[in-house]
Amino acid sequence: MILRFITDSLKETLSYFAVTGIVGPRQVGKTTLVKHLLKYIEKETIYLDIENPKDRAKLNDPVLFFERNQDKCVILDEIQRMPELFPILRSMVDLNKIPARFIILGSASPDLIRDSSESLAGRIAYEELSPFNIIEVADQKDIFHHWFSGGFPDAFLAPNDGIQKKWLSNFIQTYIERDLPMLGLDINRNVLRRFWTMIAHVHGNILNMNNLGKSLEISSTSIKKYLAFLEDAFLIRQLYPFSANVKKRLVKSPKVYIRDSGILHSLLDIPDFNSLESNPILGASWEGYVIEQIVQKIDSDTQSFFYRTHEGAECDLILVKGGIALMAIEIKYTSNPKSKKGMNQAFKDVDAKMNYIITPNTDDYLMNENIRVCSLHIFMTKYIP
Numbered sequence: 001m002i003l004r005f006i007t008d009s010l011k012e013t014l015s016y017f018a019v020t021g022i023v024g025p026r027q028v029g030k031t032t033l034v035k036h037l038l039k040y041i042e043k044e045t046i047y048l049d050i051e052n053p054k055d056r057a058k059l060n061d062p063v064l065f066f067e068r069n070q071d072k073c074v075i076l077d078e079i080q081r082m083p084e085l086f087p088i089l090r091s092m093v094d095l096n097k098i099p100a101r102f103i104i105l106g107s108a109s110p111d112l113i114r115d116s117s118e119s120l121a122g123r124i125a126y127e128e129l130s131p132f133n134i135i136e137v138a139d140q141k142d143i144f145h146h147w148f149s150g151g152f153p154d155a156f157l158a159p160n161d162g163i164q165k166k167w168l169s170n171f172i173q174t175y176i177e178r179d180l181p182m183l184g185l186d187i188n189r190n191v192l193r194r195f196w197t198m199i200a201h202v203h204g205n206i207l208n209m210n211n212l213g214k215s216l217e218i219s220s221t222s223i224k225k226y227l228a229f230l231e232d233a234f235l236i237r238q239l240y241p242f243s244a245n246v247k248k249r250l251v252k253s254p255k256v257y258i259r260d261s262g263i264l265h266s267l268l269d270i271p272d273f274n275s276l277e278s279n280p281i282l283g284a285s286w287e288g289y290v291i292e293q294i295v296q297k298i299d300s301d302t303q304s305f306f307y308r309t310h311e312g313a314e315c316d317l318i319l320v321k322g323g324i325a326l327m328a329i330e331i332k333y334t335s336n337p338k339s340k341k342g343m344n345q346a347f348k349d350v351d352a353k354m355n356y357i358i359t360p361n362t363d364d365y366l367m368n369e370n371i372r373v374c375s376l377h378i379f380m381t382k383y384i385p
Contacts, residue, residue, distance in 0.1 A: 004029070006129060007037070010037060011037065017123070018099060018124070019093060019102045019123050020124070020127070021105075022034065022105050023127070024129035024130060024234055025152075025234040026174075026179060027171060028130065030129050031105065043072060044073070045074075046069055046072050047077070048074065048075065050076060050082050051077070066089075073100045073101065073103060074101070076102065078105065078106065079105060079106045079113060080182070089120060094123075109232040109234070111232065112183060112232040131259075131260050132146070133297060134376065135377075140156075140157075141156070143361075143377065144360075148262070148276060150263055150265075151260060151262070152168075152262060152263075154167050161272060165271065168263060168265075176192050176196070177189060179233070183229065187226060195212075195226055199256055200258050200267035201268070201281075204284030204285075204287050204288050205284070206255055207254050209224060227256070234259060235263070237295070239257065239291065239317075241306060255306055257288040257291065261288065268281060287331045290331045290376055294317065294384065297384055298319060303321070307328070307349065313345035313346040314343065315350060316331045326354070326385055327352050327354055327355070327385070328346065328354075330358070332359050333359070335359060335361065337359055339371070354383075356372050356374065358376050358379050359373065359375055359376075
């Protein structure tokens with residue numbers, strides 16, 4: 001069992017909230033994590049996989065089932081398959097509001113999977129489980145393996161490159177053919193694959209919805225809708241620009257990233273790490289990988305942005321808390337980073353408490369009094385807020 005970041009937080013949540021929701025993409029380890037946590041729940045548990053017809057049949061009369069098992073913790077896996085359960089869960093909790101009454105697992109964001117007219121507000125706490133973070137698996141494989149394979153357990157732990165490649169390809173195909181349509185994404189499967197692949201090609205770039213729309217021959221409104229779906233399914237991340245209190249002509253559109261680096265490399269048909277090193281996506285892949293590792297680990301009230309002006313000042317990641325820029329981070333795939341004009345201007349504009357340049361494996365040192373250079377591992381273990 002690989003210890004996950006959110007384990008301690010989940011224990012605390014289970015001790016107080018009647019309903020605990022764990023969300024994240026499919027195959028990320030939600031069920032494994034919950035089964036690990038069962039020993040901390042001081043009551044009998046019932047596990048139901050809503051994708052299993054036998055378990056789903058037990059919920060033909062959910063009110064009767066929940067009333068009969070009101071002294072147990074009921075775990076409902078793949079809750080997005082039965083969003084009609086949400087109002088019933090609410091009524092059950094209101095009748096008997098005790099900690100760890102229900103644990104629900106879902107492969108999409110809460111806003112996407114629940115009936116918007118019914119709310120569990122005040123009764124539920126959600127936690128997001130991401131693919132393996134580099135800190136969680138640092139003693140398993142090196143950073144380059146994790147970067148190339150991504151953090152999905154079955155890809156990361158695959159016994160060889162062939163199995164890893166096949167698993168990632170099947171994961172993408174399953175999302176295209178089943179999971180995203182089931183969540184309500186009404187789009188031709190071939191168009192969806194082209195769209196997802198196109199996002200991979202512009203990974204780390206400023207999003208241009210008009211260009212995407214023209215390439216796919218669909219409207220910018222549809223592009224925006226599809227992006228929102230992929231984001232709610234935890235497959236992409238849109239990073240928005242940070243507008244510091246400076247009189248600059250700022251870029252206003254977001255940057256877009258494929259969240260899991262293994263999925264990115266599979267969509268781009270990059271077969272191995274040697275091929276990645278000679279691919280033009282190399283720098284953007286490293287940038288997106290580092291951003292994802294950091295954003296997974298920061299606390300929920302720390303926001304993430306990028307900074308770019310039309311005059312050329314640019315910084316890859318800004319961490320902000322309470323409106324104050326805590327850190328400005330430039331991400332470089334090099335062992336010998338240099339101080340450049342655009343980066344220095346961005347650091348000056350943002351005026352963060354500390355500035356960093358993150359690389360794969362450099363030592364930890366000060367470039368000057370305001371800029372620290374370090375590896376991703378050092379940053380994650382020593383400097384992250």
